[in-house]
Amino acid sequence: MTTHPDLLIVGGGPAGVSAAVEATARGLSVLLLDENPASGGRIWQALEARGASDQDDEAALALLQQFRACGAQARFRATVWAIEPDGQVFWSAGGTAHASTPARILLATGTTERPMPIPGWTLPGVMTVGAAQIALKTGGLVPHGATWIAGQGPLLLLYAVQALRAGGDIAGIIDLSNPAKNWPALRHLPAALPAAADLAKGIMWRRAVAKAGVPWLRADAIRAEGDTALERIVLTAHGQQREEHADTLLLHDGVIPSVQLTRALGCAHAWSEAQRCWHPVADAWGTTSIPHIHVAGDGAGIAGAWAATLSGRLAALGVAHALGRIDTATRDAAAAPLRARRQRHLAMRPLLDTLYAARAPHLADDTMVCRCEEVTAGDIRQAVRFGCLGMNQLKAYTRCGMGPCQGRTCATIAAEVIAEARGLPVPDIEPLRTRFPIKPLRLAELVDFAEE
């Protein structure tokens, strides 16, 4: 194992593998670490095992093959849990801790689904659409019977189509998007035309779902109910309530960058109003406010898988240049066509971001916000009444964000609840300070490490 690679990449999804291919082609030694059993990230998860089912998959498989052949060292089932300010990276695999001291670090950690808190969302049987999609891709699990999908965004349709194709059936899709956004979204349609193929795909998915006879319901709100697990869902539309039997409810409200590592490192972040989330600040080469830390892919801002492959390559070029392996003219010449292609992939974003704009959640007091520590919206409002101003004070008041997930799920929502209670915009609320280790590890791993 190279302990001093030129470039250490965290994450083997579209951005990470693309960066590895580009960096090795420029003569850099690369170590890539990923928590999963294989490369591909979420979008291409288990793709090499499943095989291609369309042209996009074929292109993805070709890229994963290139990655295998590129000479980068890769460790899967490897979890990065700390990065020191001097650039030392600590990670564990198979119960053993390791340290690497790369010249540069590229964080390509992708996204998590935006949490979608509804009453009853902690009941067993309520999962995310992304979770069901992972179960489909890795284990061939398909929805059957009283399985409902609710929320907004392209993944709702994509998952439904994939599930139907795999022989599943869906009780219904509940569209919670804001219909008032349809008209404002239309003005972004001309700009989206360079991505006409993606637009066509969306229309095809909608048709396939309709053809399969899956009911499409529009609703303003949804709640999950049951005693020890999900038993039914209750929809509200036009002031009317409708109850349906349910054993599985899949929620989705788009994706947001995973900022656990960049936050813990202290990188500067900026608020995206269009995507209603924080993202690390980076220059055209993915360099963050900390010069040896780079970001690429959706972890740097949501743009999709193919845009991520290009931002990964651009970051690799930036690193190769910074390490003196290529001159400025070579870097810029190689980057120009990548930037042009990336721009075409970004054409759809304003349309999607408007059509599926995340809304300020107006949670009932008894809706759970911090699933780990069981802190409700009402608990948070109470803390604000007692003088709590931001996320880090909230920890002391309520333990919100201090459970095993370390705020991955609740931090986004809790900030919304505080903002609403204080009558301020969300970016004015001090965000959660993330601390290393960003994933729990066993004391034995640390002890063995110290004795090495």
Next chain:
Amino acid sequence: MLVRADPGSLTLTFEGRTIAAREGDSVASALLAAGVRSTRLTPRSGTPRGPYCMMGACFECLAVVDGAPNVQTCLTPVRDGMQVERQAGPRGVEDAA
């Protein structure tokens, strides 16, 4: 429910009950395929929880796997003969050994 036609040829146990699994499954996937929706009881109120994100972010799918507590079952590959128990409430320090 999430279901599949081919349950697989590996077996593990959950709370003593035998469950089929496929090579390449995560423990959480195998449990869901067998109709198990809850893998733990929360430390604070003791309410049941189960797999939610399936990608290692939410820590809802924690269970005791072959005696080791706090295992993220969605990131843990199945092995034949694996023994999985529901994780109940807070764990004592003595479990850490």
